[in-house]
Amino acid sequence: MSKNQLIDYVQNFVSLEDDEAEQFVSAFEEVKVKKRQFIVQPNFTNRHRSFVVKGAFRSYAIANDGQEHTLQFAIENWWISDFNSYIYQHPATLFIVALEDSTILQIEYNTEQELKKANHKFETFFRIMAEKGLAFEHRRILFNLTHSAEARYESFLSNFPNFVQRVPQYALASYLGMTTEYLSRIRNNRTDKS
């Protein structure tokens, strides 16, 4: 059952008794999402935080010039939301779309608040999630500031080899801050060299 997957995940960060684990996962609802289906759209408040059981997602914004810019990817055992929309419960600016047929576990904003209030361990869990997320984004910002387009791609390749096959090139390019044409050139030069 998919909820065991979430329990296993949570147990990596806080150790829960059986009844606590049960209480935690029963706050989530399983949802199936088809490829190309949106779970978040601009102007609608993002009311849920989603844990990916199976499948892949991408969050992105559309800039004034019409170009898409990817903020996050998520595959199995990652979380996805428009985090600004979710935590402040104000309208989203991002799209979140399924890249594959997927299964997610969703928790609603108010339910999450109650969980955190009910049990110190749950509060700790969400604190650790946020801290790890923040540390990750610090590394990302710094890497983006300090490295060329090619180095950013190489780094993504070695850090997230399992994402690369499942993510369209144009989406990866926009995550890494370059055009899909330029990433195409990097990839082809690269394979030529080896």
Add this chain to the structure above:
Amino acid sequence: MSKNQLIDYVQNFVSLEDDEAEQFVSAFEEVKVKKRQFIVQPNFTNRHRSFVVKGAFRSYAIANDGQEHTLQFAIENWWISDFNSYIYQHPATLFIVALEDSTILQIEYNTEQELKKANHKFETFFRIMAEKGLAFEHRRILFNLTHSAEARYESFLSNFPNFVQRVPQYALASYLGMTTEYLSRIRNNRTDKS
């Protein structure tokens, strides 16, 4: 007394009884730091999280080509650390330096862990800090992906007018992902227009 400033800050996010507030701030130590003094350096583990009572700081990395890249600024009522070093307690990659003579309140890593264990409210406080930090960095990444150098500078100006006067141009340029020469040109073209 400077610890009241921290209490006021914390009360914005969680409401503490007098004895709780006292317990919280007594975990911190006041430290004076002179301009150009470092509080964090690469290879040494960042053992403290620092709350700026008065003054200004900058965290930055030095890339392979020798160039400095700024990750964060902090003035009064902001926090600063090499967050990756602090939460994982492994060696820092960043420098953190005082831009002015400053006063900070520092909490040691283990003391923070005990605080969070001791009181659910303290755990909530650090959870909220991390969530707000993460939401902030998401906005930053997206803005960097979607806007030109000039637009990034204009946005910083309007979002953080009080930082601009206190931060050297080369540091701001490296925060915004451009050279100091280019920022100089943006600034001068700008004043010409108006």
Add this chain to the structure above:
DNA sequence: TTTATTTCTTGAACTACTTCATATTTATTG
């Protein structure tokens, strides 16, 4: 209050990356 050091400015040449246009390959659908 001169001297040294750090920061900012400006010009000119350069380059990493983009844009646009079109062809090719790969995936999706009836």
Add this chain to the structure above:
DNA sequence: CAATAAATATGAAGTAGTTCAAGAAATAAA
């Protein structure tokens, strides 16, 4: 398994931002 759409590739021209060098201005030190 055609037919259509979506994603990737490639050339050629363009540009946003960099680099280097040298001078001017501001800040700190003596």
